């Protein structure tokens with residue numbers, strides 16, 4: 184559970200583990216088996232030989248660090264930027280973040296910026312984007328939509344001024360080709376993994392899961408999380424050693440499960456991610472900047488009728504080095520019905536969850552605290 188303010192976490196039980204590693208270049212039937220086992224036992228695994236070019240990843244990391252290095256006053260002017268407040272219900276952590284739309288629609292926009300008519304009118308264009316993003320339904324959509332507007336505005340130099348010229352200095356805001364190449368790479372990876380999962384589970388339609396995030400109306404998002412080093416003042420041992428001693432950690436991004444289908448996470452080489460395989464125990468996992476860390480979201484738990492687990496996790500800070508992660512959250516369209524393929528439901532494993540839409544689930548998610556177990560509300 185996330186507290187209203189970051190708390191010391193020295194008293195918790197910490198048990199480091201190694202995540203399963205899946206080599207996507209290995210023999211396919213072996214890969215599918217490994218993935219299924221990892222999702223059943225851990226809900227998390229690392230993928231190597233994933234096909235996303237190193238250069239694309241390196242540019243994205245550089246763009247992220249460049250953005251977070253900007254003065255706070257500049258960053259705060261950007262609607263998709265957040266600092267310490269997570270969500271809308273009082274959750275806090277030692278993190279700053281940036282949210283971007285990661286839908287096929289936004290990728291196309293970022294890629295085809297040169298196709299935007301040079302004579303479009305600022306507010307017409309903005310309202311078109313706001314409309315497409317269902318802004319009437321959820322306030323976070325406004326955030327993503329504004330990001331798209333800012334991106335386009337900067338490139339076309341037409342609407343960037345809506346948010347003040349300082350904003351336009353942020354590399355990440357106008358480096359849309361980096362964002363689109365990265366997003367496209369991780370989305371493809373997510374689809375490939377979802378297809379391997381379907382195959383491994385014996386689902387006759389191999390695209391049953393991946394189709395939802397390939398959809399043009401997919402509601403996927405990308406979040407940069409930045410965790411500056413923090414000396415835990417509660418700690419009696421005041422020496423600022425360079426070791427990632429647990430006594431110096433604070434909660435950066437609190438205990439939660441990801442609500443979407445699948446998360447593709449990457450971080451720099453600084454530890455911080457912890458998963459919880461057992462209540463009351465936190466399992467730190469080592470960072471691997473060459474790999475992507477993949478985890479099952481709540482919707483995939485539902486669509487596998489509980490065979491895969493959406494495992495709770497969090498990120499902690501340290502006292503010696505900045506950590507940055509980039510998470511792609513693959514989500515379906517808002518009106519998609521979330522239901523397990525019939526092969527997942529058997530007499531031995533009866534249907535566990537009600538049928539609902541992503542819009543319904545998302546609404547509940549955003550009305551609750553980060554750490555609450557919203558999936559339980561959808562059990563039969």
Ligand SMILES: O=C(O)CCC(=O)C(=O)O
Pocket residue numbers: 406408436441448450455456496497498508510
């Ligand atoms: O920063 C991390 O490693 C984890 C972040 C996370 O869990 C999230 O953004 O949902």
Ligand SMILES: [Fe+2]
Pocket residue numbers: 439440441496
């Ligand atoms: Fe997460």
